[in-house]
Amino acid sequence: MHCPRCKHEDTGVIDSRLSEEGRAVRRRRECPKCDHRFTTFERQELSSLIVSKRDGTREPYSRTKLERGIWIACTKRPVTQKDIDRMLSELEEKWGKNKAEVESTTIGSDVMRALAKLDKVAYIRFASVHREFKDVEEFKNELGKLFT
Ligand SMILES: [Zn+2]
Numbered sequence: 001m002h003c004p005r006c007k008h009e010d011t012g013v014i015d016s017r018l019s020e021e022g023r024a025v026r027r028r029r030e031c032p033k034c035d036h037r038f039t040t041f042e043r044q045e046l047s048s049l050i051v052s053k054r055d056g057t058r059e060p061y062s063r064t065k066l067e068r069g070i071w072i073a074c075t076k077r078p079v080t081q082k083d084i085d086r087m088l089s090e091l092e093e094k095w096g097k098n099k100a101e102v103e104s105t106t107i108g109s110d111v112m113r114a115l116a117k118l119d120k121v122a123y124i125r126f127a128s129v130h131r132e133f134k135d136v137e138e139f140k141n142e143l144g145k146l147f148t
Contacts, residue, residue, distance in 0.1 A: 001029060001040060003031035003033065003034065003036055003038075004036070004038055005031065005034055005036040005038075006031060006033055006034040006036065008031050008032070008033040008034065010032070011029045011030060011031045011032070012029065012030055012032060013027050013028070013029055014028045014029065014030050014037070015027070015028040016028070019041075020043070020085070020089050023043065023089070024041050024042065024043040025041070025042045025043075026039060026040075026041055027039065027040045027041075027042070041085075043063070048096075048100060049061035049092075049095060049096050049099075049100065049101070049102060050100060050101045050102075051101075051102055051103070051104050051107065052101055052102070052103050052104065053103075053104045054104060054105060058101075061095075061102070063088060063092070066088065066107065066111070067084060067088065069126070069129075069130075070084055070088075070111065070115070070122075070126065071084070072125070072129075073115065073122045073123075073125040073126035073129070074115075074119065074122045074125075077119045077121055077122045078119065079118055079119050079122055083118055087111075087114045087115075087118065090114075091107075091110050091111065091114065094110070095107065095110075108130045111126065111130075112126055112127050112130065
């Protein structure tokens with residue numbers, strides 16, 4: 001793990017603890033060169049979960065990939081990494097429960113619902129990319145539901 005400040009290649013772990021009910025390891029690291037301290041998270045991916053897509057193909061679930069999509073919707077919004085971590089951990093628990101497979105449409109609508117609670121603008125951005133609204137009316141209906 002290199003230092004994010006000076007790019008020194010070897011940093012030491014000064015503290016390490018479990019978080020998110022044991023599914024992630026939080027490490028405090030320190031750079032021996034510039035004394036910069038930073039935190040890393042190592043998270044266990046739900047590698048066994050398979051996503052079935054609308055076109056009938058399947059691929060392994062990737063939190064990293066989903067998170068990237070969510071961050072695009074949350075750009076410059078008051079949403080924190082912590083909000084997204086919590087949201088995804090809760091949803092992953094739901095998706096992985098007694099099932100080896102989850103539909104991509106389920107992932108999309110669950111994330112939309114969670115984002116709607118977190119930030120309305122992020123919700124609309126995410127929805128406009130991930131949901132194929134049939135027409136403007138349908139999109140307006142969806143927006144209407146948010147503000148009533
Ligand atoms: Zn450094």
